[in-house]
Amino acid sequence: MSQSSAGPETPENAAQGDAARVTVVMPTYNEAANLPRMAEAVLALPLPALQLKIVDDSSPDGTGELADELAEKYNTAGERPRMTVLHRTEKDGLGRAYVAGMSAALEEDAEFVVQMDADGSHPVEAVVRMLAAARAEDAGLVVGSRYVEGGQLDEEWGRHRVLLSRFANAYARAVLGSDIRDITAGYNLWSAATLRDLDLATLDSAGYSFQVELKYKATRAGHRAVEVPIRFEERTEGASKMTLRTQLESALVPLRLRMRGDH
Ligand SMILES: Nc1nc2c(ncn2[C@@H]2O[C@H](COP(=O)(O)OP(=O)(O)O)[C@@H](O)[C@H]2O)c(=O)[nH]1
C-alpha cells in the first residue's frame, strides 16, 4: 500500500489537512459575478496543496482578467501557485476547455483532478468527501452525484427540467449499459492515473457530452467509479451556457460511442 492511502479512522478525517496535490479545474465563460466567491471557497478548503485552475475562453465580461487579478492576490512569489489561469482564445466547447485544463494539470503533476462549475451549483466542501472516497475505495473516478441516495436537486428546478435531466441520464445509461447513476454529472474527481490512461486528446465530445464520454471510457478501461451524494444548487448569478446544439450532441454521443464499442 502506498503511504498516502494509509489514513486515520474515518474517511472524513482522512482528507482533513491532506497534502494531496489536487487540482480543481474550473471552466468559465462569463462568470465574473461568481468567480471571486468561488475562488475564495475553493482555496479555503482544508487541503493546503490544492490548486485552482481557471480555464477561460476569452469571456466578454472580463472573467479572464478578473481571474488573473485573483491569482495575483492568492499566490505568493517564489511559492507553488495556489491559483492559475489558462486563457484560451476561442470558445469551442466545454469538453475542449476541460481537455486543455486537465492536460495542463497532469503536466503539472497533479495527483487528483476535480471538475467543478464556476456558478456555485457544485457544493465546494464536497471535494473533501470525494477525495476521501477515492482513497477509501481505491476509485479512479468519484462522481458528485445527484441521483444516489442522499443526493438532491435544488427545489427551484421546475418539473420540466428535473424530467429532462433524469431522462438524459436514463438514456445515456441505457444506451451505454452503464451503472453510474449520475452519468451526466459535471462534478467529478479523477485520479491522475485514470486520466492518463484515457488519452484526453482523442475524445469525441466537444461540448457537455464530454461528461458522459469520459466516465464511460474510464469504466470500460477498468477504472472503478464510486458516487458520493451532493446537493445541486441552482445558479443565482449569470446565465446558463447550455444550448440546443450541446443538447443534441449529448443525445448523439452515447449512440456514437456505443456503435464504436464492442457490445
Ligand atoms: N471555458 C468554457 N467554460 C464554459 C463553456 N461552456 C460552459 N462553461 C462553463 O462551464 C460551467 C457549466 O456551465 P453552465 O452554463 O452553468 O451549464 P449548466 O449548469 O448545464 O446550465 C460554468 O462554469 C460555465 O461558465 C465553454 O465553452 N468554455
Ligand SMILES: [Mg+2]
Ligand atoms: Mg450551471
